[in-house]
Amino acid sequence: MTILITGASRGIGKALFDGYRTQGANMIGTHRQADDGAMRQLDVTDPGSHRDLAHRLGDTALDLLVCNAGVYLDKGEALEDGFPAGMWADSFATNVTGVFLTIQHLLPALRRSPNSKIAIISSQMASHTRAPGGSYIYRASKAAVLNLGRNLATDLEPEGISVGIYHPGWVKTDMGGATAAITVDEAKTGLMARFEALSLSSTGCFETWDGTTHAY
Numbered sequence: 001m002t003i004l005i006t007g008a009s010r011g012i013g014k015a016l017f018d019g020y021r022t023q024g025a026n027m028i029g030t031h032r033q034a035d036d037g038a039m040r041q042l043d044v045t046d047p048g049s050h051r052d053l054a055h056r057l058g059d060t061a062l063d064l065l066v067c068n069a070g071v072y073l074d075k076g077e078a079l080e081d082g083f084p085a086g087m088w089a090d091s092f093a094t095n096v097t098g099v100f101l102t103i104q105h106l107l108p109a110l111r112r113s114p115n116s117k118i119a120i121i122s123s124q125m126a127s128h129t130r131a132p133g134g135s136y137i138y139r140a141s142k143a144a145v146l147n148l149g150r151n152l153a154t155d156l157e158p159e160g161i162s163v164g165i166y167h168p169g170w171v172k173t174d175m176g177g178a179t180a181a182i183t184v185d186e187a188k189t190g191l192m193a194r195f196e197a198l199s200l201s202s203t204g205c206f207e208t209w210d211g212t213t214h215a216y
Contacts, residue, residue: 002062002113004028006044006102007069012121012168015188016066028057030069044069044098045090050105061112064195066119067099074137088137095141100148110161117162119195120149124167124208129215146206146216153204162203166194169209182209 003020007013008029021027021038030042030053040056043049071094077083099120103110110116124130126142146165153163168191169182190209198205206214 002026003064005066006030013068015184019188045093050101054105060109062109063113064117067102068121070095072138091137091141096144099145115160117198120165122146122165127215150204157203162198162200164198165206167208
């Protein structure tokens with residue numbers, strides 16, 4: 001089984017990378033630095049970087065693509081004078097366009113494997129039913145990538161490629177903070193179970209790390 005995880009140098013991405021490697025999967029991770037063994041260089045905001053990665057993968061067949069790379073730039077921004085335009089652009093470039101470019105450029109590799117899967121890490125903050133305010137840029141970007149995943153599920157289902165969108169939980173990472181609800185290991189274990197369960201019958205799902213169906 002060959003798995004590629006974006007943003008695999010730390011946090012949830014690293015935990016997933018290590019977890020699958022322990023199980024014996026053929027692992028490919030990405031980060032922004034130079035290639036280093038199983039870690040490949042990828043700047044998800046740069047189309048040229050995507051093309052280079054796809055070229056370096058050659059005729060690899062991907063069984064699972066995990067789109068994990070993301071940023072949360074507007075934490076603590078004030079409504080009155082915060083959320084600058086550049087922050088919107090940078091956030092969407094990573095959290096939305098970056099996911100689309102990753103999938104677009106790796107589609108040939110996914111098509112080489114029967115019943116391949118795409119897992120998109122979104123957030124419960126994508127849900128329009130959960131709106132406590134604040135974090136407007138992050139919430140909007142995660143809502144957009146949820147919509148992206150749902151539509152990709154429709155388009156890719158006839159090819160046998162399943163797409164799932166997932167809330168990893170409020171995790172104790174650099175992004176989630178020390179007061180978060182669950183550990184990285186708990187998130188990793190739950191997400192790996194979700195990815196295993198993903199199939200064409202559940203494609204387009206929006207689920208939490210523990211298997212709960214999340215409201216859109």
